[in-house]
Amino acid sequence: MLAPTAALGQKGAASARDGSMEKFTRLSGVAAPMPLVNIDTDMIIPKQFLKTIKRTGLGANLFDEMRFDRDGNEIEDFVLNRPAYREARILVAGDNFGCGSSREHAPWALLDFGIRCVISTSFADIFYNNCFKNGILPIKLPKEQVDALMEDAERGSNARMTVDLEEQTITGSDGETFGFEIDPFRKHCLLNGLDDIGLTVETAAMSIDAYEAKAAERRPWL
Amino acid sequence: MTAPRTLYDKIWDDHVAHEAEDGTCRLYIDRHLVHEVTSPQAFEGLRLAGRKVRAPEKTVAVPDHNVPTDPTRLEGIKDEQSRIQVEALRQNAKEFGIELYDIDDDRQGIVHIIGPEQGWTQPGMTIVCGDSHTATHGAFGALAHGIGTSEVEHVLATQTLIQKKSKNMLVEVDGDLAPGVTAKDITLSIIGKTGTAGGTGHVIEYAGSAIRNLTMEGRMTVCNMAIEGGARAGLVAPDAKTIEYVKGRPNAPKGGQWELAVTCWNTLQSDEGAHYDQVVRMDAAEIPPVVTWGTSPEDVLPITDEVPDPETFEGGKIEAARRSLAYMGLTPGQKLNEIEIDTVFIGSCTNGRIEDLREVAKIMEGRKVRDGLRAMIVPGSGLVRLQAEEEGIAQRLQEAGFEWRMAGCSMCLGMNPDQLSPGERCASTSNRNFEGRQGYKGRTHLMSPAMAAAAAVTGRLTDVRDLM
Numbered sequence: 001m002l003a004p005t006a007a008l009g010q011k012g013a014a015s016a017r018d019g020s021m022e023k024f025t026r027l028s029g030v031a032a033p034m035p036l037v038n039i040d041t042d043m044i045i046p047k048q049f050l051k052t053i054k055r056t057g058l059g060a061n062l063f064d065e066m067r068f069d070r071d072g073n074e075i076e077d078f079v080l081n082r083p084a085y086r087e088a089r090i091l092v093a094g095d096n097f098g099c100g101s102s103r104e105h106a107p108w109a110l111l112d113f114g115i116r117c118v119i120s121t122s123f124a125d126i127f128y129n130n131c132f133k134n135g136i137l138p139i140k141l142p143k144e145q146v147d148a149l150m151e152d153a154e155r156g157s158n159a160r161m162t163v164d165l166e167e168q169t170i171t172g173s174d175g176e177t178f179g180f181e182i183d184p185f186r187k188h189c190l191l192n193g194l195d196d197i198g199l200t201v202e203t204a205a206m207s208i209d210a211y212e213a214k215a216a217e218r219r220p221w222l
Numbered sequence: 223m224t225a226p227r228t229l230y231d232k233i234w235d236d237h238v239a240h241e242a243e244d245g246t247c248r249l250y251i252d253r254h255l256v257h258e259v260t261s262p263q264a265f266e267g268l269r270l271a272g273r274k275v276r277a278p279e280k281t282v283a284v285p286d287h288n289v290p291t292d293p294t295r296l297e298g299i300k301d302e303q304s305r306i307q308v309e310a311l312r313q314n315a316k317e318f319g320i321e322l323y324d325i326d327d328d329r330q331g332i333v334h335i336i337g338p339e340q341g342w343t344q345p346g347m348t349i350v351c352g353d354s355h356t357a358t359h360g361a362f363g364a365l366a367h368g369i370g371t372s373e374v375e376h377v378l379a380t381q382t383l384i385q386k387k388s389k390n391m392l393v394e395v396d397g398d399l400a401p402g403v404t405a406k407d408i409t410l411s412i413i414g415k416t417g418t419a420g421g422t423g424h425v426i427e428y429a430g431s432a433i434r435n436l437t438m439e440g441r442m443t444v445c446n447m448a449i450e451g452g453a454r455a456g457l458v459a460p461d462a463k464t465i466e467y468v469k470g471r472p473n474a475p476k477g478g479q480w481e482l483a484v485t486c487w488n489t490l491q492s493d494e495g496a497h498y499d500q501v502v503r504m505d506a507a508e509i510p511p512v513v514t515w516g517t518s519p520e521d522v523l524p525i526t527d528e529v530p531d532p533e534t535f536e537g538g539k540i541e542a543a544r545r546s547l548a549y550m551g552l553t554p555g556q557k558l559n560e561i562e563i564d565t566v567f568i569g570s571c572t573n574g575r576i577e578d579l580r581e582v583a584k585i586m587e588g589r590k591v592r593d594g595l596r597a598m599i600v601p602g603s604g605l606v607r608l609q610a611e612e613e614g615i616a617q618r619l620q621e622a623g624f625e626w627r628m629a630g631c632s633m634c635l636g637m638n639p640d641q642l643s644p645g646e647r648c649a650s651t652s653n654r655n656f657e658g659r660q661g662y663k664g665r666t667h668l669m670s671p672a673m674a675a676a677a678a679v680t681g682r683l684t685d686v687r688d689l690m
Contacts (some may be wrong), residue, residue, distance in 0.1 A: 065662060
């Protein structure tokens with residue numbers, strides 16, 4: 001089980017890139033509400049922080065321009081600056097979360113801050129994909145359910161939710177439970193912290209060799 | 223007999239190297255474009271795991287995102303972090319045997335401009351890059367999309383990408399464009415209609431006579447912004463124009479190989495009766511010159527319109543529009559063509575090609591950039607820059623008051639020193655008007671190169687038709 005403290009203690013563990021990523025099994029923690037629609041990856045991690053050649057350390061600048069003023073002071077009413085949400089592990093967000101740039105720095109920043117799960121009605125495709133590569137679980141739910149969880153999240157530090165990947169459920173602070181869908185392959189990889197490259201080499205190397213040989217005959221100009 | 227297939231279906235089928243029982247596929251990647259910002263962690267991953275690049279000959283590297291655009295960059299990049307990133311790309315290209323177009327090479331430029339320019343981009347290919355605007359290459363009938371850094375590493379190591387098939391979406395634009403209306407107006411108008419999530423989970427095929435009639439440059443502009451409509455990839459079926467564009471480029475097939483390739487490329491159209499999960503139709507004649515007013519690319523309106531009232535929207539968009547107007551410093555009812563600007567940016571992978579610069583030159587003929595404006599042209603590649611210089615465009619535009627820069631992504635995302643200051647308002651030919659995109663608290667209005675030129679003349683958002 002991933003207790004919030006454990007998640008905190010392992011900040012950025014998946015970033016070490018030792019050939020595996022941190023498993024995601026069960027997550028229990030505070031959920032922060034971000035009802036704004038179309039939150040883009042430029043908001044999640046502004047460009048000036050993309051000049052790093054590392055995956056770690058980006059949590060300090062997560063949502064930088066919404067979270068801090070120009071002098072680096074916290075903007076008081078930004079959700080993650082409010083005392084109740086400073087250790088949020090889950091985000092409940094408006095439609096089309098993660099749109100825009102393909103920067104994987106966005107999930108790296110979320111992970112480094114301690115966010116392991118984002119719940120929304122919809123996600124931009126590239127961001128959605130990038131989450132799974134980093135042990136973050138993005139959950140798509142119908143609007144009524146996101147609205148209910150958003151309301152739950154508004155309750156501050158009392159808004160503890162539990163996400164169980166094996167069971168594919170989210171349980172709100174009042175015990176109400178919602179089921180969610182997830183691609184079985186992605187679920188398997190998250191539950192076991194599997195590295196995609198290792199998997200591909202293991203399962204598909206011969207097929208790739210064969211494909212290349214066939215393609216060289218069919219499309220020799222490539 | 224097989225069922226009728228779309229162009230996307232055909233390219234997909236041609237590239238499945240491995241399919242697992244649950245339908246997860248390893249899609250073979252024909253070309254992998256790499257730049258300095260989203261690749262260092264991927265190369266580091268390879269090193270840590272002791273892996274090699276599987277197909278270095280199918281991989282090309284170029285620094286573009288954070289490179290300065292003033293000529294002094296050749297004496298060394300001053301920003302330490304940018305310098306380190308560019309140096310890392312150089313070292314990684316060398317270590318892993320990948321061709322690199324360095325910053326002192328005329329062929330250097332924005333990755334999505336040099337791919338087609340150097341003939342790396344060809345019909346029927348799968349192309350990926352750690353950049354969402356990889357959709358640009360779809361203009362050639364190539365399945366091209368942006369990927370994250372973990373996927374960059376996966377492609378470097380295995381030359382495949384783990385994928386599930388997307389849905390098919392058809393956007394058909396028929397009829398003739400009115401004077402003053404360009405490819406940028408088409409692509410922005412589509413996003414205005416479908417929204418930034420309208421294409422999520424889909425690959426868009428752009429079709430119809432208005433798309434056919436576009437030049438390759440125009441088609442690239444349209445496909446480039448497929449991602450702003452939520453689609454990872456946009457496609458235009460290849461035709462004689464496509465083949466003519468590719469012919470003779472440095473990395474295009476040669477001799478007998480060329481004939482074989484063309485025969486194959488001529489089969490790359492969607493079959494009659496192929497199924498699309500979503501269809502959008504537009505009449506080209508009804509598309510006006512447009513601009514964006516807000517902080518999402520879907521915030522598109524005709525230049526003749528007014529700033530909208532957030533209360534006229536629905537759901538979460540009401541709050542988003544309120545926030546946008548506060549950020550943009552605009553009030554409902556304000557006429558768009560009265561909004562004064564401080565800066566004009568012409569460039570980016572959306573509109574940094576030679577045709578775009580010619581458009582600007584045409585509007586600027588006999589005119590000057592309005593006093594007090596900052597106006598900057600950043601050619602998409604060193605070769606576009608040279609061509610514009612040979613055609614005399616560069617000189618004329620400089621005389622008109624534009625700064626003439628070296629190639630790079632520049633103020634499209636402001637990773638280099640080309641940035642907006644807080645409150646500075648920009649008429650921009652780029653692709654994103656997100657908060658802070660072009661600089662902290664900077665205000666971006668997206669538009670075509672012709673419209674940006676018109677704004678440069680008057681100092682406010684302007685209907686280019688008034689200057690024609």
